[in-house]
Amino acid sequence: MNASTVSPLAPATFPALPPVAGATARVARARYKAWNRCDLTFVTLAPGTVVAGVLTQSRCPSPEVEWCRAALPHGRARALVVNAGNSNAFTGHRGRAAVEAIAARAAAHLGCPADEVFVASTGVIGVPLPIDKAEAGLDAAFAAAPCDWQDAAATIMTTDTFAKGAVATALVGGRTVTIAGIVKGSGMIAPDMATMLGFIFTDAAVTPAFLQQMLAAANSRSFSCITVDGDTSTSDTVLAFATGKAGNAPLAAAADPGADAFQAALSQVCLDLAQLVVRDGEGASKFIEVAVTGAETDASARRIALAIANSPLVKTAIAGEDANWGRVVMAVGKAGEPAERDRLAIRFGATQVAEGGLAVEGYDEAPVAAHLKGKEIEIGVDLGLGDGRATVWTCDLTHGYIAINADYRS
Amino acid sequence: MNASTVSPLAPATFPALPPVAGATARVARARYKAWNRCDLTFVTLAPGTVVAGVLTQSRCPSPEVEWCRAALPHGRARALVVNAGNSNAFTGHRGRAAVEAIAARAAAHLGCPADEVFVASTGVIGVPLPIDKAEAGLDAAFAAAPCDWQDAAATIMTTDTFAKGAVATALVGGRTVTIAGIVKGSGMIAPDMATMLGFIFTDAAVTPAFLQQMLAAANSRSFSCITVDGDTSTSDTVLAFATGKAGNAPLAAAADPGADAFQAALSQVCLDLAQLVVRDGEGASKFIEVAVTGAETDASARRIALAIANSPLVKTAIAGEDANWGRVVMAVGKAGEPAERDRLAIRFGATQVAEGGLAVEGYDEAPVAAHLKGKEIEIGVDLGLGDGRATVWTCDLTHGYIAINADYRS
Numbered sequence: 001m002n003a004s005t006v007s008p009l010a011p012a013t014f015p016a017l018p019p020v021a022g023a024t025a026r027v028a029r030a031r032y033k034a035w036n037r038c039d040l041t042f043v044t045l046a047p048g049t050v051v052a053g054v055l056t057q058s059r060c061p062s063p064e065v066e067w068c069r070a071a072l073p074h075g076r077a078r079a080l081v082v083n084a085g086n087s088n089a090f091t092g093h094r095g096r097a098a099v100e101a102i103a104a105r106a107a108a109h110l111g112c113p114a115d116e117v118f119v120a121s122t123g124v125i126g127v128p129l130p131i132d133k134a135e136a137g138l139d140a141a142f143a144a145a146p147c148d149w150q151d152a153a154a155t156i157m158t159t160d161t162f163a164k165g166a167v168a169t170a171l172v173g174g175r176t177v178t179i180a181g182i183v184k185g186s187g188m189i190a191p192d193m194a195t196m197l198g199f200i201f202t203d204a205a206v207t208p209a210f211l212q213q214m215l216a217a218a219n220s221r222s223f224s225c226i227t228v229d230g231d232t233s234t235s236d237t238v239l240a241f242a243t244g245k246a247g248n249a250p251l252a253a254a255a256d257p258g259a260d261a262f263q264a265a266l267s268q269v270c271l272d273l274a275q276l277v278v279r280d281g282e283g284a285s286k287f288i289e290v291a292v293t294g295a296e297t298d299a300s301a302r303r304i305a306l307a308i309a310n311s312p313l314v315k316t317a318i319a320g321e322d323a324n325w326g327r328v329v330m331a332v333g334k335a336g337e338p339a340e341r342d343r344l345a346i347r348f349g350a351t352q353v354a355e356g357g358l359a360v361e362g363y364d365e366a367p368v369a370a371h372l373k374g375k376e377i378e379i380g381v382d383l384g385l386g387d388g389r390a391t392v393w394t395c396d397l398t399h400g401y402i403a404i405n406a407d408y409r410s
Numbered sequence: 411m412n413a414s415t416v417s418p419l420a421p422a423t424f425p426a427l428p429p430v431a432g433a434t435a436r437v438a439r440a441r442y443k444a445w446n447r448c449d450l451t452f453v454t455l456a457p458g459t460v461v462a463g464v465l466t467q468s469r470c471p472s473p474e475v476e477w478c479r480a481a482l483p484h485g486r487a488r489a490l491v492v493n494a495g496n497s498n499a500f501t502g503h504r505g506r507a508a509v510e511a512i513a514a515r516a517a518a519h520l521g522c523p524a525d526e527v528f529v530a531s532t533g534v535i536g537v538p539l540p541i542d543k544a545e546a547g548l549d550a551a552f553a554a555a556p557c558d559w560q561d562a563a564a565t566i567m568t569t570d571t572f573a574k575g576a577v578a579t580a581l582v583g584g585r586t587v588t589i590a591g592i593v594k595g596s597g598m599i600a601p602d603m604a605t606m607l608g609f610i611f612t613d614a615a616v617t618p619a620f621l622q623q624m625l626a627a628a629n630s631r632s633f634s635c636i637t638v639d640g641d642t643s644t645s646d647t648v649l650a651f652a653t654g655k656a657g658n659a660p661l662a663a664a665a666d667p668g669a670d671a672f673q674a675a676l677s678q679v680c681l682d683l684a685q686l687v688v689r690d691g692e693g694a695s696k697f698i699e700v701a702v703t704g705a706e707t708d709a710s711a712r713r714i715a716l717a718i719a720n721s722p723l724v725k726t727a728i729a730g731e732d733a734n735w736g737r738v739v740m741a742v743g744k745a746g747e748p749a750e751r752d753r754l755a756i757r758f759g760a761t762q763v764a765e766g767g768l769a770v771e772g773y774d775e776a777p778v779a780a781h782l783k784g785k786e787i788e789i790g791v792d793l794g795l796g797d798g799r800a801t802v803w804t805c806d807l808t809h810g811y812i813a814i815n816a817d818y819r820s
Contacts, residue, residue, distance in 0.1 A: 056743075057744075057746070058740070058743030058744055059742065059743045059744075059745070059746070059747070059748070059749040059750075059751070060739050060740070060742055060743035060749060060751040060754065061743070061751070089736070089739070090736060090739050090751065090764065090767065090768060090769070091768055091769075092752065092766065092767045092768035094768070095768075124736070125736030125739065125740075126735070126736050126764070126768065126769045127769075229721075229722040229723060230720075230721075230722065231721055231722065231723050231737075231740060231741070231744060232740065232743065232744035233740065234739060234740055234743050310640075311640075311641055312639040312640065312641065312722070312807075312811070312815070313639060313641050313815055316811070316812055316815035316816035317815065317816070319812070319816040320815070320816035322816075325536070326499070326500060326534075326535030326536050327641075329470050329499070329500050329535065329644060330468070330470070330535075330641060330642065330643065330644055331641070332469065332470055333466075333468030333469045333470035333471070333642065333644050334467075334468055334469075334641060334642035335469070336467070336469070337469070338469070339469040339470060340469075341469070341470040341471070341500065342502065344470065354500065354536070356502065357500065357502045358500060358501055358502035358504070358505075358536070359500070359501075359536045359537075396816075397722075397812065397816070398812060398816065399809055399812050399813075399816075401722070401726070401812075402726055402729070402807065402808060402809050402811075402812055403809075405722070405723055405726035405727065405730070406726035406727070406729040406730035406732075406806075406807070406808065406809075407730055
C-alpha cells in the first residue's frame with residue numbers, strides 16, 4: 001500500500017481516552033498478513049454488558065456481519081474480537097466456520113455463550129480467515145496485559161494513516177458516564193482494506209432497546225452522513241457496548257432523566273469518529289462539509305447532499321481549489337429529488353456565489369478563493385422549497401485516491 | 411484543458427458517413443471562446459422533417475433542454491443549431507432569451523415557425539450565451555457552403571479528443587434508408603464542457619410518434635447504458651430527425667413492414683455513438699463492458715450493472731489491471747437489488763474467478779492477467795436468481811480523469 005504518510009487532515013494527537021469500567025482491551029499478533037504488528041483486538045466485557053449495533057446494508061455481507069446480526073437481538077455481550085488484515089468476506093462455508101471458531105474460543109476463555117461474542121474483520125476479501133492464526137492470536141491476547149484505547153485503535157487499522165478515537169461524558173442521574181469510541185476506515189470502504197469498523201464503549205447502565213434506539217439516532221447523523229467514494233463495504237459495522245458500571249439508574253426510554261444527555265454525548269462521539277474517517281479518506285487533501293437546507297424533507301436534503309458529496313466532478317473541483325458551482329448544480333439536478341433551478345442558492349464558505357437560478361453577479365471572488373485554499377471546505381446549498389435539511393461530510397478526489405486504489409495489486 | 415492527445419481507445423478513423431437527403435450541415439465561427447475553430451453548427455432540414463428526442467432527467471436543465479422539451483410534442487423540425495464552448499446552463503432569463511433569439515434568427519432565415527428550430531449548447535455553465543455572437547455565427551453559417559458530417563462532428567466537440575460518428579442502413583419497403591449520427595461527450599457529463607449531445611439524421615419517412623418510440627427503445631440500450639463518472643449533465647440531449655426523402659411508405663407502427671429493420675439500424679447507430687463517448691471518457695485507458703445476467707428483472711440487472719460501472723473502486727482496479735473481484739462483490743452488494751452472495755458468479759473475460767459465494771479455487775490467473783492488460787475489458791456477473799439481464803459500458807478511472815477535472819480551473 002502507498003498510504004504510508006499520515007493524512008494532512010489528521011488531528012495533531014490522539015485524544016485522551018479514559019478507561020471504561022467493565023471493558024478491557026488486549027491486543028496480539030495473529031499475523032494475518034506478513035507484518036510485524038498487532039492485528040487482533042480482544043475486548044472483554046463485564047457480565048451484564050448490553051450491546052447495540054448498526055451493520056452494512058450490503059446484500060453481500062461478510063459472515064461476521066451475519067453473525068453480529070443474528071446475535072444482536074439477544075442484547076448481551078461479553079467480548080469483542082476484531083481481526084485486521086483479512087476481511088473473511090466472500091469465503092463461503094469456510095468463512096462462517098472461522099467466525100464460529102473464534103466465537104467458540106473466546107466463549108471458552110470467558111465461560112459465556114458463543115452468541116455473546118461479537119466478531120468483526122477487515123482486510124483482504126475472498127481468503128478464508130485462517131482459524132489456527134485466529135485461535136493462537138486469541139489465546140495470546142487473553143494472556144496479554146490490558147492495553148489502552150489508543151493501542152486498540154491502532155490494532156484495528158488497515159490502510160488508515162492514523163489511529164482514531166473520541167470521547168464524551170454525560171451526567172445521568174447524578175453520575176458521570178463515559179463514552180469512548182474507536183474507529184477504522186479510510187475509504188468509505190474498500191473490500192480490500194478500508195472497511196469502516198466502529199466500536200463504542202460506555203459504563204452507562206442502559207437497556208439494550210434504549211441503546212439500540214440511541215445508536216440508530218446517532219448513526220443517522222454521523223456514520224450514515226459520510227462518504228469517501230460512495231462505495232459500501234460488505235463488512236461495515238458499528239457496535240456500542242454498555243457495561244453498566246457507572247451505577248446510574250438504568251436508562252430505558254428517551255424520556256428518562258439523563259437520556260437526552262446520554263444521547264447528546266453518544267451522538268458527539270459518533271460524529272467525531274465519523275468525521276475522523278473522512279479525514280483519513282484515501283488521498284484526501286480537503287475535508288468537505290455539504291450542508292443542504294430548504295429541501296422538501298430531511299430525507300430529500302440528505303439524498304441531495306450525498307449526490308453532491310459523491311460526485312466525482314464536485315470532488316475533483318474542490319481538489320483543484322475551483323469554485324465550480326456549476327458542478328454543484330449538476331449534482332443537485334441528478335439527485336432526482338424535488339429541486340427548482342430558479343430557486344437554487346449556492347455558497348462556498350460564507351460567500352453566496354449563485355442565487356435564484358444564476359450566478360451572483362460580481363460576487364467577491366477573493367474570500368471564495370481563500371476559502372478553497374484551506375483544508376476545511378463548506379458547500380452550502382439552499383433549495384428554497386421547504387424546511388428539510390441535512391449535512392454530510394466527504395473529502396476531495398485526488399491523484400492520491402487513484403494511486404492507492406489503482407496502483408495497488410490485490 | 412489537458413485533453414490534447416487523442417484517447418487511446420479511439421477508432422483509427424472517422425467512418426464514411428454518407429449525405430442524408432434533406433439534411434444539410436454548415437458550420438461557422440461564433441467564437442464563443444477565444445479559439446480559432448468552428449463552434450456553431452447549423453443543420454437545415456427539409457420541410458416535412460419529423461423529430462424525436464430524449465433529454466436529460468436533471469431537475470436543473472439548461473434553457474436549451476427546456477426549449478427542446480416544449481418543441482418536441484409538435485414533432486416537426488426545420489433546423490438544428492448547436493453551440494460549443496458555452497452551455498448557457500444556469501443563466502436565468504438571459505439564457506432563455508438567448509435560446510429564443512437563436513430560434514428566431516434561424517426561423518427568419520428559413521421562413522419557418524421558431525418552434526421548429528432545435529437548439530443545443532455545451533460548454534461553460536453560468537455564463538449567458540452571447541446573443542450577438544450566436545446571431546453573427548448563424549448568419550455566417552447560413553451563408554457558408556455545406557459541410558460533411560465529419561466537420562459537423564468536429565464542430566460540436568468540446569473536451570472530446572476525437573470526432574464521433576456512426577452510420578447504418580436498413581431496407582424499408584424496398585427502399586434503402588440511411589441513418590447517420592454524430593455525438594459529442596467525454597465525461598458522462600461535466601457541466602463545464604463534457605455534456606453528451608447526440609444528433610441522428612435519417613432520410614426515412616416515419617411519423618413523429620413512431621420515431622419517438624424507436625428512439626426511446628434504442629436509447630434504453632445505448633445512451634442510457636453508458637457511464638463515465640455517474641454524473642448527469644444539465645444539458646444531455648439526443649435528437650433524431652427524419653426527412654422522409656428516401657421515399658419509403660411512411661413507418662407508423664412497430665408492426666409495419668420494415669419497422670424492425672429500421673429499429674435495428676437505429677439501435678446500432680445509437681449503440682455505436684454511445685460506445686464512442688465511453689471510448690473518449692476523460693482519462694480512459696480501458697473500455698469496460700459490464701454484463702449482468704441472472705437478475706430478477708432486466709431493470710434490476712441494469713441497476714446492478716451501473717453500480718459496478720460507477721464504482722470508483724472497480725474502475726480504479728481495472729485501471730490497475732487488477733482482477734479485484736472483491737470490489738465487484740462490493741458493488742453488487744451496494745446496489746440495493748436482490749442478490750444472494752452464495753449464488754454470485756463473476757468472470758473477467760472468459761475466466762470464471764468466483765462462483766457460489768467464494769473464489770474459484772486455483773483458477774488460471776494467466777488468461778485473466780492477459781485480459782486485463784488489454785484495452786477491452788469484460789466483467790460478467792451472474793446472480794443466479796432469474797432471467798433479468800443488462801449490459802452497460804464504462805471506462806476506467808485514472809490519473810488522467812483527476813488531471814482533467816482537478817488540475818483545471820473553470
